[in-house]
Amino acid sequence: MTSVLNWFRRQSPAVLSPRWITLDLETSGLDPKRDRIVEIGAVAIHNGRVDLADHFQRLNTEGTGLSSANRVLHGVTAAEQRDGTPLTLALDDLLTWMRDAPLIGFHTTFDIGFLRAALMPHVGSKAAAQFGANYLDLAVIAPVVFPKMKARGLGEWTAALHLPIRKQHRAMADALATAHLLQRIFAAQPAAERSFEALKSLEAGRRWL
16 A cells, blocks of 8 residues: 555645546445445546546455345446455555546545545545545535536436436446536636636535525
8 A cells, every 4th residue: 555655645735736536435334443445436527528548446355245235236346346455455546546546536536535534444544535535426516507408317417418428337337427517618618717616606605605
C-alpha cells in the first residue's frame, strides 16, 4: 500500500485537475461496516470529454462469494470473481490511477463511505477521511438543472435524457452513465457555470432546500 500512502501525502484540496473521475461501486449491501465492495468502475473526463481509453475497472476477488440475489442484481459470475483482484491491490491501483482528480458520482457519499471504510485498516481513520474531499453528487445537481424532469435514480435519468448506457448495476456501465449525465448537465449550463466550483455551489444550494 506504499502508493496509497503517497497519494494521501500529496493531496491538496485547493488544487483541482482538468481531469475528473466518474466512479461507481457495486456492493454486497448498504452498510460499509458490514458489507463489502464487489466491483469498482470509473472513467475519466478530460476537459468535459469522456475518455474511454482512460478508465478503471476491478472486481473484488475476496470474500466467501456473493448471494444468489447479489449475482442476479449485479450480473457478476463466480468465474469473474475468482479472476478478480484482492481489494487491497484494487484500492492501491485506484488511487494511483485517480491521482488528484475530483470525484463525480450519483449518490456519491455512498461510494465514498464504502471506499473510506475499505481504506481505513490500511491508512487509519484520519487519512481515510481525506478520500473524496472533492466530489460532486449528480443526484443532487441534476434535479436543479432539469427541474421539470421527475427522474430520481440513475436508471430513470438515463431513460429520461436518452443517455446511451442502458445496462445497470455493473460498476463500469453506471460510471459511464454518470459521465454522460454530467455531459448533459454541462450542455444545459452556461459555459461560465461548468466549473467544479460552480457545480459545487449549485449542489450546496440544493442541499439547503
